Amino acid sequence: MPEAASAPSSALGFARAGGPPSRAVIGDSEFDRDTAVTRREPGVYDLDLSAGWTILGAVNGGYLLAVLGRALADTLPHPDPFTISAHYLTASRPGPAVIRTEQVRTGRTLSTGQASLHQYDDEGNEVERIRVLASYGDLADLPDDVRTTATPPPIPPLDRCFGPQDDPSPVDGVSAIAGRLMLRLDPSTVGWALGAPSGKGEMRAWFGLADGRDADPLSLLLAVDALPPTAFEIGLKGWVPTVELTVHVRHRPAPGPLRVSITTRNLAGGFLEEDAEIWDTEDRLVAQSRQLARVRLP
Template sequence: MAQVSIGDREFVSEFDRETAVSLRAPGVYDTRLFPGWTVMNVVNGGYLLAVMGRALGEALPHSDPFAVSAHYLTPSVPGPAVVRTETLRTGRTLSTGQASLFQTGEDGGEVERIRFLASYGDLDALPDDVRTAAKPPGIPPRERCVSTADGPAPEGDFAILDRLAMRIDPATVGWAVGEPSGRGEMRAWFELADGRAPDPLSLLFTVDALPPTSFDLGLRGWTPTVELTVHVRCRPAPGPLRVAITTRNLAGGFLEEDAEVWDSADRLVAQSRQLARAPRP
């Protein structure tokens, strides 16, 4: 687990402590989902990916997530959980596996909450050749952006905000004062509140940590993820991340969200797309 230094003390970061898994049997990991990572009393989807990503990374011979595709079957709640993994293929540069997270349901039986399929590799072994038309998002300097503590408290329970040191682009925060832009955009400087440096595992959380773009469309309320795919492109440099999320099409009660995550070295380190259910008016 990552160590965070404060003065002359070192401790395991909150993120690592609360995404930890414990091997019970080959391919089976016990874990606990913590209430500090909830949105409206439901566990955040990116946090769930990090928990499952840690378990599968321990089960496979490669430890860095490259591509993850997850389907959210039932809402997860704080409390005990078990992750069951299966290795599907191991190769020289990539390994592929699948994982499911289960919790005990009201009837005492196991309920599957989320299932994902993922390929893992070694990000440090990738070639340096980069050919891209992508550019970092145009976010104002951090001191000119809006802290989540600066604005009015969002409606409902957003315990996850205490885990984040996030500063939102003023151009995408009008929804907080009843003036959404209608463009379906969200941009922010992003760090974990405990100072933990970003890494491939935390990127699985980062892509789903900002307020949903539905807020910028004037729709408030829970926006549950149906499916989320993440591509981790390189190991992020230390320092704050820049995250940009957009949606171009809300139709039939569903919307897509495309996210890009850029590191302090101006590199595109992660991309994602998710399908989410739009809040009901």
Template structure:
């Protein structure tokens, strides 16, 4: 019987155990944003190594500090388990790459607590509401984007941006710091907790809506995964309230097809160029 082909995300985040607390991975250029890899993708790879190192399967809270730009190619992930408990476990991870001269550089440092989302209760008390995004057919797809906003990673995604938050693509940023859209994976894979680590960093940065162009590298990113996502694309709302001194914060909410808030994040990012 022929072996079932892996979805792109599973193939490109697969890690191989190289010894106690060590995992090796070949980071795919398919998740590039310019010369570097998307921070959410790299976080998901580290998240998979952590899942294989802990007795609990799902990320509850994950914080990453981005030290240097991660490049396509081989990498090594070193994990260190701090504590294992009945309901949650905590560990750290570092993603390292070695250059042609044998010098090793740490790319990101992660601290995470894992648990079991399926074991959570169904109780919900919230004032949060799903973002007002038009239906997918009324949103802009990647095929509608200007060439300068088509990174290689876009080929891995089915991204549909809310036209009300796309003025920046036409040279008319709103200045509100808001970007919203639908996000699926291009090969039809449904979202899971690991792909949510990527999803919070998959849309164009809110810096674009402030009129800032160019690379917007993440300095720090914290993700809270709140529930197992239902099948289908998710809706993501990004917002920022403060761009100052060349840095901005970006908050993300991720909602699934059952109108549940399944992930939240905040990141601090650096703006390198202005229009």
């Protein structure tokens, strides 16, 4: 979810339905350009956080994680994030930022590093926004041995899910990230948008990037945090800021749209957890995540 998400139906995160006229490729897409970092010196990267990945002006937490993940991929000798945990310390803003990275340990199959993202506040003071700790490896080297009881989520076909044309009360300019995603929500999880939440902490959707770029391990870091908060289907509205987010990348995804399922089983003391699973077109579980988020209780 964004670092601060709100509840109007225009903030569904709905994107344009259907395919774009041409498909972007990994390495040459809007997502790649907007997550690009420039190495100033070893362990220090300059970047510009794009306003295109915001909701109500708040930078999406998954987009931020992908930016930090790209810097760590340049820092560490292994290419792919296996596990990455982020603590969101202060709200990030579109504009200039600096990432500082550090190698913690390097092994044959895994390397571990940490990174932090900094910006300047209105008084010119440097403020740390996010701090992450991650282990990287090479997904291509993993054995093809799967033993699991997990099953893909039961999401209806794309043409039976809801996109932007189904939004009952669209408001222009509220959700910049919507134009960058192909997000089609399961009809059984959009009651909140019509004023009739199900009461279940569930959210399911088809996910892709609007320019047709296929998913890769870095875009999975975005996908786990791109759906509306499950709190909406519980019947809550208002701010839902992420406190901590951990992602496990299990496999390099096959081409095509992803299926994302998010559930919340416990809300207590103004905090809830969101457990996400991402499945590819070959019915493989390619990523999992858990995040702790705050909610504003009535």
